[in-house]
Amino acid sequence: MTGETGAGDAVLVTLPDREDAEELAEQLLDQGYQPCLVHRDMLAGEDDAEDVDWVIEVRTGPHGGPAVFDEPHLAALAEDYGGFAVVES
Secondary structure (H helix, E strand, O other), X not given: OXXXXXXXXXXXXXXXXXXXXXXXXXXXXXXXXXEEEEEEEOOOOOOOHHHOEXXXXXXXXXXXXXXXXXXXXXXXHHHHOOXXXXXXX
């Protein structure tokens, strides 16, 4: 640990559909969240590429602080798309 509390924290918004993930990432960017990187996340043990989830990595909120402070808001948005959000540190 670096001693900087929250320095590497991110909220990972996980959705089952790529198009939904890209759409939500655009919405989050418009709201001021950054960086909103979308990437695939194949769960350990998954053999079928069709079973991958799409993850939006969000580190900074529109207020300029860590996105972890907005995790409840991001989780609610994720639920609208059938997904979820977790804090990764």
